[in-house]
Amino acid sequence: MQQPALGILIGGTSHVGKSTLAGTLARSLSRELISTDALGRHPGRPWPTVRPEVAEYYASLTDETTHWFLKVHHENMWPRIRQIVDSHRERGQPFVLEGAALRPEYVAELEAGSVTAVFLYADDDFLRQRMLDEARRDERYEQKAGIINKFIERSLRENRDMLESARAADIRCIDVAVPGAVEAVAQEFSAG
DSSP, X not given: OOOOOXXXXXXXXXXXXXXXXXXXXXXXXXXXXXXXXXXXXXXXOOOSOOOHHHHHHHHHSOHHHHHHHHHHHHHHHHHHHHHHHHHHHHHTOOEEEEOTTOOHHHHTTSOBTTEEEEEEEOOHHHHXXXXXXXXXXXXXXXXXXXXXXHHHHHHHHHHXXXXXXXXXXXXXXXXXXXXXXXXXXXXXXHHO
16 A cells, blocks of 8 residues: 555544544654544534433433534634645644544545545444443443433434535445454555
């Protein structure tokens, strides 16, 4: 494999393993690691603790509205993300950028060759179980089950929508439920 592009972008919904893969690549390639979570936080996982405004967000809004708000949040973040990508490219500074805000429809706008993008996904059952396993580690799970389920359903819908968009944009898609798939991608980049 040839040397990886200056920027490696790893997108996907919650719990697909973006942070894990990004950390592995950043360490093995000696690159700066950047997470979109540090740029702006949308009401995220309702565990282990839930701020009152996050509880109200999930409890009071419809599924359609929470999905719409997430897309708007990502749209609002994109100019800052674009600035980070452009700045690193101009300075020739290699980086790994990960986050759910790396929506395929925006990533597709980036200059070919300056970044390599991968989109991580899994089927609904796999992701639901991953999120439930983590959420159930919280001793107050039963009190928050309704909010947690709304978060999970929002994430599953986002996974399906972004997968469709990634495929339409011809972005490489990695099914994290396939044993060894993520490790193979990590090895591929590291061997470059």
